[in-house]
Each structure stands twice: as structure tokens, then as C-alpha cells.
Amino acid sequence: MGSKPQINKNTKRLIISIGLIALVLITITGCAQATESELASAVANQPAAVEATPKPAGPAATSKPSGPTSDPDATLAPIEARPTRSPNDPTPTAVRPTPTPSSPSNNPTPTENPAPVSPTATTTAAAPNATSTSALQATAVPNATSVTAPTATPTPLPTAIPMPTPRPTPGPITRQTQFVPLDEPAYVTRENASTNIKNDSYVLGVASNGEARAYPLDMMWYHHIANDTVGGEPWLVTY
């Protein structure tokens, strides 16, 4: 008879301790979820804030050097852009809650993983009818998010990091060949043309607003690209 209350006592202790553990677990997960959703909404707010800030022309070029740690992500995002991605899906809140921070393998679509960071960028970019201003915003967003991402709580980021598939060109798209383009190349009148240019040499001929210019193939085979102005018009001459 004396042992029965003892068992009951032990059972009670057991139940209480289990209850305490459960409570602790719930609290922990609750906190985790809270920070996660906070982050999701925070990140969701970022692009809007960025878009509201007027950016000067050519933001990509000028802001590239900033945030070197997150540059790969930022520059990968625009390359990743695909027309198939519909502009309405990647609302961060829809993507975030499902994967737990510790199990990236549970996510069926790993490419969606860097959700709050890049899809906002890619969708803006993918909109084919983007006006000039939204095109500028598109270039601004990846850089902006690359700056804000590291300041956010570092814990959820690991879910985003395992995603990048090995790609041949990490980092910004850069020249991968020996060929150096010509920028606003020097030119001369035909009387002063180099004797290296023979009569039967081939040229790329451009005539624009009353101005004419010849781009010898012997030169252009190497440069492949000339960024030039002919007749007041910006010309991209390629071979």
C-alpha cells in the first residue's frame, strides 16, 4: 500500500519533467519560428525599401565592390533568372515556413532555397515588359539584398547556402576570353588609313546619320566588339 503512492509520485515527477521538457521545446521552436517569420517579413520589406530609394544610373557597376562576402549570391541571382519563373510565386512567407532551419534536404525544390534573397530579384528581372525604371530597380535589388542579408539573423542563412549548384562561372560575368573590346576607338580619315588595310581587306561598314566608319575585319576578329558612337548614335559593332 505504501509503494503505490510512491509510484504515483514517480509518475507525477516523470510527467512533470516530460511536461517541462516539452514546454522548453515548444518555447524553443516557437522562438525559432518567430525569428524566422520576423526575418521573412524583414526581408520581404527590404526590396520595397530599396525600390523606393532613387538609385542613380548604373547602380550595378558602382555598387559591385561593396559587400564582397555576399557578392557571389548577388551576382548569381541575375544569371539565374529564368522566364519560366512566374512573378507572383516567391512571396517569402510562402516559402519560408515549410523548411525547418536544420533540414535543407526536406525542401523538394532546392533552387527555391535562397527564397527571400534572390527570387525577389529574379522576378523583378524576369518581367519581360519591365520599363526602364524597373530594369534599374532589378539591377539594384540584388546588390541591396546582398548588403542586407548578412545583417539579418545568421541562423536561417544556412538553409540558403547549401543551394548553389556548382556553376562554371562563379561571381560576376566577366570576360573569359583573351579578346579585349574596343571602347570609343580612335579613328582616322580614309586618306590616313593604315597601309595594313589593303584594298581587298574586308571591313564592317557602318553608316549612320551621314557619318561612315569602317571596322577592318583584321582588327575586329580579335576585339570582336567595339563600343562606339557613329553619327551621334551609340553603336555596338560585333564580329
Place this chain on the structure above:
Amino acid sequence: MINGQLLNFEVVSLIDGVFSMTDRETGTLWTHFDGVSLSGPLLGERLKFLPMQITTWEEWQRLYPHTTVLEWSTGFQSQYRAITPGASVGNDADFNDTRLPVNALMIGVESNGQFKSYPHQLIVRDGGIINDTLGNAPIVVFHTPVGNSGLAYSRVVAEQTLTFQVEIASLNVYIDDETGTL
């Protein structure tokens, strides 16, 4: 120039035997050949074609006596070499297409979203001139042995559609049937 933004380009690499390039301003990836955006912020945009011509330096000077020409001394002179269009450079793309020789020269025409290529040898076979319709637009495509060159034009002049013939081939003189204009 896309949406009022001036872009400057860099060579990137070969993709399936075709050169690709990127613009420094947005990092979008483009094709050299037809100005199509492959990926990046400006995906969906396309560079506008501007008319240009491949011909000999002699013929170009005859057409445009006031022409300027690139200064040879760019610092890269050691890389320059005699280039003949259509000659193989040894790393040709292979598309398992035997209809024409690899690197056969052609005149590519786009009209209202329709594309057509006019191989030089076929234009020559047809007398150096083809009156055609492409994208519902009447066009005429010329090839001339002078400078081994060719061009395409709209056949609509002053709201009248013309049909052209070669009049004097060696002088690149043509005549239209409707008005007899040389």
C-alpha cells in the same frame, strides 16, 4: 541602348560555337549574333539591329568617300591578322547540317519577327537578286561580286511595291520593273 540606358559590352565566351557578350551596366548575358538576352536583369529584351555591311575596303570607300576608319595602332596590333569572311578558323560549330558548307556566307534578314537567311551562293544562282516577301513585307536581297557583299532592302518606296532586276552587275546598278528607275 535598352530602355534609354546606354550599355557597353564585353566578350564573355563561346556558347555552342556562338559568341556571347555581357553588358557592364547590368551584367545581362547576350548573344553577339542576334542580340538576344540569355539571362540577367534585361532578360526578355533584345538589341535592335542597325544596318551594316561587310565589304572590301575599296568598295566601302567607293560607297562612302567621306568614311573614317579605325586607327590601326590600338596597342593590340600584334593580334591582328588577315581575315577572309567565310574561311574556316578551325573551331567551327558542328550542327550536323550539310545543306551548306560550314561558314558559308549568307545575308540574314529579319522582318516583322520573321527570319530568313539568303546564302550568297543561292542569290548568285538566281542572278544576284531575289525579290521576296518576309514577315508580310516585300523585300529585295542583293549580292554583288564587287566586295563579295550583299544587302537587303524593303521594296516599298513611296507606298509602291517595286520589283528589281540587275541592270549592270559590275556597277551594282539595278532597275525596278514598275517605274524603270535605275
